[in-house]
Amino acid sequence: KNEVEQSPQNLTAQEGEFITINCSYSVGISALHWLQQHPGGGIVSLFMLSSGKKKHGRLIATINIQEKHSSLHITASHPRDSAVYICAVRYHTGNQFYFGTGTSLTVIP
Amino acid sequence: DAMVIQNPRYQVTQFGKPVTLSCSQTLNHNVMYWYQQKSSQAPKLLFHYYDKDFNNEADTPDNFQSRRPNTSFCFLDIRSPGLGDAAMYLCATSLGLASYEQYFGPGTRLTVT
Numbered sequence: 357k358n359e360v361e362q363s364p365q366n367l368t369a370q371e372g373e374f375i376t377i378n379c380s381y382s383v384g385i386s387a388l389h390w391l392q393q394h395p396g397g398g399i400v401s402l403f404m405l406s407s408g409k410k411k412h413g414r415l416i417a418t419i420n421i422q423e424k425h426s427s428l429h430i431t432a433s434h435p436r437d438s439a440v441y442i443c444a445v446r447y448h449t450g451n452q453f454y455f456g457t458g459t460s461l462t463v464i465p
Numbered sequence: 466d467a468m469v470i471q472n473p474r475y476q477v478t479q480f481g482k483p484v485t486l487s488c489s490q491t492l493n494h495n496v497m498y499w500y501q502q503k504s505s506q507a508p509k510l511l512f513h514y515y516d517k518d519f520n521n522e523a524d525t526p527d528n529f530q531s532r533r534p535n536t537s538f539c540f541l542d543i544r545s546p547g548l549g550d551a552a553m554y555l556c557a558t559s560l561g562l563a564s565y566e567q568y569f570g571p572g573t574r575l576t577v578t
Contacts, residue, residue: 398571399555442507455507
């Protein structure tokens, strides 16, 4: 069964806090995306991973293929980071992406 | 700048009145996708084109059709919109399938009255 689970569903943090959002999936994947969606807005691709770790500014994404788990970290969080963060995976067995239900992040000044 | 463009950003249509949403890309990507996203839900893939090869998801209603007249443009046609079709429609592109990154457009929010 192709499932993508994210935790937490909702997260509220104080500005400056270190934030971690988790994603787990059920079978082997060819790629995992972390996506950001602001309220009422389109989707922005933050990272695409198939192994290891990537860093872009204050954002870090890691993936553990053996454990079928990925994390998105935000260092020194800021109110403009408030958005829904979505994990999406493409399994070896097909072409489409399977999306998690998202983590809604609110960063309070 | 290379990008994925969707028009219009907001569309209002009447129950049962056909509507077309547009997506264009300057990335010269081979694959174009259409997703439907309802409030507080994850995006759901409707179909995708690899070049001219159309691939429909098994659970996409017949009411939804798509056209890709050339590499740059892809259209989503809703033949008889129902109230349940009100959603954000997202277009995305990728160079290829498998492990290629997807680039998303800003979306078109469809309201059905």
